[in-house]
Amino acid sequence: MAAPVYRGHFGKPQAERLLWRAGFGPRPGEAESLAKMGLHGAVHHLTHPGRERLRGPKPHDDNGHPLAPFDAWGHDQLWWLDRMIRTRRPLTERMTLVWHDWFATSRDGVGPARLMIRQNNLFRTHALGSFSKLLTDVTRDPAMLLWLNGTDNTADSPNENYGREMMELFTLGADRGAYTERDVREQARALTGWRNDWSDNLGPVNFRFDKKRHDTGVKRIFGKRGHFDWRDSCRLCVHHRLHPSFFVTKLWSYFIPVPPHPGTKRALEHLYVRHDYAVKPVVEAILRHPALYDGPRMVKSPAVYLAGLLRGLRRGIDTEAWTWLMSLAGQQLFYPPNVAGWDDTRWLDTATFRARWMIAAYALRPHVLDSGKAKLPPNAAKLMSRAERHLGHPVLTTRTHGDLKRFAKHALHDAHGSDWKTKQYPALIENALRQLLAVSPDLQTS
Amino acid sequence: MSRCHHCDEFSRASFVRKSAAEAGRGLPAIETGMPAPAGTGLDRRTFVARTFGLALSVYGVGKLGLFDEGIARAASGPAKPVLVSVFLPGGADALSVLYPANDAKYLKLRPKLHLDASAGPVFTEDTRLHWHPSLTPLATLHGEGKVSVLPAVGYTHPDQSHFTSRHFWEVGATDARLVTGWMGRYLDRVGSKDNPLQGLSLDYQLQPSIASGKVPVAALAAPDDYSFWAPGVWGEVESRMLDAMGPLGARRADRFLNQAAKATFQSDRLRKQLRPFAQSGDNNYGATVAYPKTDDGFPRQLAGLAAMLAAGLPLRCVAVSAPGEYDTHSDQPQALSDGLDITAQSLYAFQRDLEARGIADRVLTLVWTEFGRRAEENGSDGTDHGAAGTGFLIGKRVTGKMIGEFPGVTNLDDDGNLRATADFRGLYSSLLEQWLGTDAAGIIPHAGSFARTKLLK
Numbered sequence: 001m002a003a004p005v006y007r008g009h010f011g012k013p014q015a016e017r018l019l020w021r022a023g024f025g026p027r028p029g030e031a032e033s034l035a036k037m038g039l040h041g042a043v044h045h046l047t048h049p050g051r052e053r054l055r056g057p058k059p060h061d062d063n064g065h066p067l068a069p070f071d072a073w074g075h076d077q078l079w080w081l082d083r084m085i086r087t088r089r090p091l092t093e094r095m096t097l098v099w100h101d102w103f104a105t106s107r108d109g110v111g112p113a114r115l116m117i118r119q120n121n122l123f124r125t126h127a128l129g130s131f132s133k134l135l136t137d138v139t140r141d142p143a144m145l146l147w148l149n150g151t152d153n154t155a156d157s158p159n160e161n162y163g164r165e166m167m168e169l170f171t172l173g174a175d176r177g178a179y180t181e182r183d184v185r186e187q188a189r190a191l192t193g194w195r196n197d198w199s200d201n202l203g204p205v206n207f208r209f210d211k212k213r214h215d216t217g218v219k220r221i222f223g224k225r226g227h228f229d230w231r232d233s234c235r236l237c238v239h240h241r242l243h244p245s246f247f248v249t250k251l252w253s254y255f256i257p258v259p260p261h262p263g264t265k266r267a268l269e270h271l272y273v274r275h276d277y278a279v280k281p282v283v284e285a286i287l288r289h290p291a292l293y294d295g296p297r298m299v300k301s302p303a304v305y306l307a308g309l310l311r312g313l314r315r316g317i318d319t320e321a322w323t324w325l326m327s328l329a330g331q332q333l334f335y336p337p338n339v340a341g342w343d344d345t346r347w348l349d350t351a352t353f354r355a356r357w358m359i360a361a362y363a364l365r366p367h368v369l370d371s372g373k374a375k376l377p378p379n380a381a382k383l384m385s386r387a388e389r390h391l392g393h394p395v396l397t398t399r400t401h402g403d404l405k406r407f408a409k410h411a412l413h414d415a416h417g418s419d420w421k422t423k424q425y426p427a428l429i430e431n432a433l434r435q436l437l438a439v440s441p442d443l444q445t446s
Numbered sequence: 447m448s449r450c451h452h453c454d455e456f457s458r459a460s461f462v463r464k465s466a467a468e469a470g471r472g473l474p475a476i477e478t479g480m481p482a483p484a485g486t487g488l489d490r491r492t493f494v495a496r497t498f499g500l501a502l503s504v505y506g507v508g509k510l511g512l513f514d515e516g517i518a519r520a521a522s523g524p525a526k527p528v529l530v531s532v533f534l535p536g537g538a539d540a541l542s543v544l545y546p547a548n549d550a551k552y553l554k555l556r557p558k559l560h561l562d563a564s565a566g567p568v569f570t571e572d573t574r575l576h577w578h579p580s581l582t583p584l585a586t587l588h589g590e591g592k593v594s595v596l597p598a599v600g601y602t603h604p605d606q607s608h609f610t611s612r613h614f615w616e617v618g619a620t621d622a623r624l625v626t627g628w629m630g631r632y633l634d635r636v637g638s639k640d641n642p643l644q645g646l647s648l649d650y651q652l653q654p655s656i657a658s659g660k661v662p663v664a665a666l667a668a669p670d671d672y673s674f675w676a677p678g679v680w681g682e683v684e685s686r687m688l689d690a691m692g693p694l695g696a697r698r699a700d701r702f703l704n705q706a707a708k709a710t711f712q713s714d715r716l717r718k719q720l721r722p723f724a725q726s727g728d729n730n731y732g733a734t735v736a737y738p739k740t741d742d743g744f745p746r747q748l749a750g751l752a753a754m755l756a757a758g759l760p761l762r763c764v765a766v767s768a769p770g771e772y773d774t775h776s777d778q779p780q781a782l783s784d785g786l787d788i789t790a791q792s793l794y795a796f797q798r799d800l801e802a803r804g805i806a807d808r809v810l811t812l813v814w815t816e817f818g819r820r821a822e823e824n825g826s827d828g829t830d831h832g833a834a835g836t837g838f839l840i841g842k843r844v845t846g847k848m849i850g851e852f853p854g855v856t857n858l859d860d861d862g863n864l865r866a867t868a869d870f871r872g873l874y875s876s877l878l879e880q881w882l883g884t885d886a887a888g889i890i891p892h893a894g895s896f897a898r899t900k901l902l903k
Contacts, residue, residue, distance in 0.1 A: 149828075152775065152826030154825070156825060157824055157825020157826060158824070158825075159825070160830045160831070161775045164606070164607070164831070168607050168609075174622075175610060181861055296700050296701045296702050296703075297700050297702045298702055299705060327650070328650055328667075330650055338608065338609075339608075340608070340609050346651060346652055348708075348709035349647070349652040349709060349712075350642060350664040350665050350712050351649065351650050351652075351665035351666050352650065352709075353709040354713055355650070360676075361675065365677040368677040397698075399698065400694065407687065407690040411682070414683070414686065425682075428678065428680065428683040429683055431677060431678035431679045432679045432683055432684070432690075435676035436687060436690055439694075441695075441703050441704075442703070444706040444709075445700075445705075445706050
């Protein structure tokens with residue numbers, strides 16, 4: 001049985017939600033044009049984009065210089081944020097972010113940005129491709145080999161780090177009876193053999209498989225016996241009977257914040273296996289699923305929030321401030337907190353809320369109105385619609401709309417009887433409305 | 447995952463420092479030259495900031511009116527015991543934290559990684575053991591009877607996954623489905639609806655062990671860092687804007703919209719609570735003892751914590767991660783010393799700070815890690831995941847006596863790991879009952895089945 005498909009109205013609110021879940025939100029006008037395509041057209045548009053051509057102003061640092069993602073600290077993150085903002089393939093970019101979280105690798109254990117960006121491009125290449133191929137390539141990816149001690153793992157002295165995490169976090173999941181501690185040890189043996197050299201200039205280089213370091217003996221993994229090597233290791237995980245259920249549940253969680261119903265889950269598992277572990281059909285089914293449109297909203301991750309805010313404001317990367325602001329908000333790209341990635345259930349708390357407030361303030365700063373010059377009408381409703389326009393007309397709940405208009409009314413009231421206040425307060429209020437709108441619960445979620 | 451000391455480490459550290467400075471200062475004042483709102487005098491915020499330039503010295507009972515009523519109520523009651531949880535992330539190696547220097551089996555299991563008897567001070571309660579040299583500050587406090595050591599704390603059927611085992615410790619049960627932290631459930635019982643500071647995560651985000659189900663809790667990196675501004679907004683309009691945070695934080699029907707609203711509401715509350723600290727430029731919050739100097743935020747977080755406690759802010763449970771990466775699959779000696787050095791020196795300074803401020807008798811610090819490491823080293827100068835780990839209780843009121851004995855390395859479990867001689871759920875139950883003064887039943891699942899230990903003098 002196939003997974004259910006959304007049959008309700010597909011208008012601007014639905015298209016806007018789809019653009020946030022499957023990308024980084026709309027540029028002004030994009031939700032309206034996507035809505036015209038209807039659900040199937042819209043999903044097809046996202047899963048079959050044209051060739052990548054970044055559009056919009058080229059990124060630069062605070063001094064107007066081009067980014068140096070391999071060399072300057074923080075520029076790796078800016079380089080990727082720029083792609084999120086300027087891409088014509090938002091779903092590809094979003095899936096790259098999914099894989100970065102799924103195979104969470106941190107520069108803290110890798111070192112050179114060069115290797116992180118190489119891994120990032122691997123994620124981008126396989127964004128909607130075969131998971132089986134992705135896992136195989138990740139297993140021999142230099143950044144991953146360093147991060148989870150793949151090159152420390154030799155026949156003489158096995159290192160269990162990668163063997164364990166590939167089952168626990170990448171393919172099967174913990175505490176489901178999928179594997180034993182013995183399997184961890186045997187996987188580590190199968191994965192032996194990788195090595196690299198060290199260059200004084202470049203750091204770790206020349207990653208390769210060296211037969212001499214590989215344990216050629218018989219291993220027993222998931223009850224099967226054989227002279228398994230790293231390719232077998234990947235294959236055994238993907239073909240494990242508990243892999244499809246792990247895969248579809250985890251993939252689903254990146255798009256929809258409540259777990260799939262058992263029927264949907266089964267349907268997605270079948271789809272996944274029938275298409276030989278291809279990612280795209282499963283993503284398409286999720287993007288068409290009623291739970292995405294009728295279900296609850298979803299909290300945006302800091303990267304999605306920031307990239308989306310800048311897309312809505314038509315602003316490119318023109319400052320390095322995002323680097324530390326993203327870290328305050330709890331998502332420094334290329335530095336996930338650990339190999340399990342970011343915890344998507346805990347994006348918002350008092351510390352990260354304040355960081356998002358600051359992100360909004362920095363995002364709005366270049367176009368801030370000068371209350372000494374700007375001449376704005378002392379009318380709450382008009383000020384409110386200007387603020388909405390400034391942020392690209394996001395769909396708002398009536399509740400938030402009302403709260404903001406009430407604020408504007410009260411603040412205008414403060415100006416009564418004072419000539420200079422009547423002239424200047426409307427601009428101050430407009431600046432404040434933009435700020436409040438950008439941090440409102442409506443814009444923190446999609 | 448051991449820390450890699452690559453060449454851009456320094457530039458990264460200085461970048462972060464620079465950014466933090468800017469983060470604290472906020473934007474350059476774009477409203478420079480604008481007239482101050484005429485006739486309004488000092489608004490409440492300015493007043494608070496000026497009067498409380500050094501909040502610590504002047505915050506007192508007479509000024510409580512400046513806080514919201516709920517906070518004032520919580521702060522003006524009798525001082526409550528405070529529990530500080532310090533987590534060593536990654537699974538710190540128990541057999542290095544306290545090592546059996548001359549044990550033949552230990553030397554065999556650790557041909558490269560063993561530490562010499564002369565390297566670290568003797569552990570006086572069990573002279574087979576020595577403290578890791580970086581833990582000398584804790585050995586000093588132990589000598590004063592202020593540290594109780596758990597040489598092998600864990601649970602039956604140990605899980606060797608970082609995330610599962612850490613989760614067990616955070617929720618206080620070997621239950622993968624529990625979504626509230628054990629301290630969070632304690633706060634749900636004794637805390638109030640309007641005081642987010644009661645459960646404080648000294649971090650850029652919430653520590654799961656204080657995640658509550660009903661009452662608000664807070665996360666903040668440093669107490670002087672919690673102001674809100676927006677470009678081109680000042681004066682009366684700014685006050686109005688900040689007042690609007692409350693309504694935006696009101697309850698919503700959608701579950702996740704409500705999550706965002708709740709974060710807004712709690713941030714607004716916390717902003718009001720921390721107003722007195724907003725202008726504290728003094729790096730150590732008025733501490734008279736020296737904290738270690740480092741780029742890491744940990745000592746500063748502890749100094750800020752001591753100051754908040756001294757100022758009478760209503761804190762009850764505090765959670766923080768220690769610096770360092772303890773998942774030492776490779777290059778263990780350096781990574782472990784780096785982490786333990788700064789952690790132990792900071793904890794020592796914190797204890798001395800509490801003593802100097804006269805509040806040491808109401809603060810107890812628990813140091814824990816998700817598991818210890820494999821007894822046998824792995825050949826990449828590291829160790830793989832193990833079972834029982836080391837824990838510490840630090841404070842003036844603790845007995846200073848070992849909890850559970852050192853199990854030795856001759857009788858390892860089937861996976862070659864140290865066996866636990868104390869159960870973390872028994873430890874939590876004892877902390878709840880003896881230190882926090884509440885029944886463990888209803889907070890720790892099956893609390894009755896775990897043995898209690900006498901924790902306090």
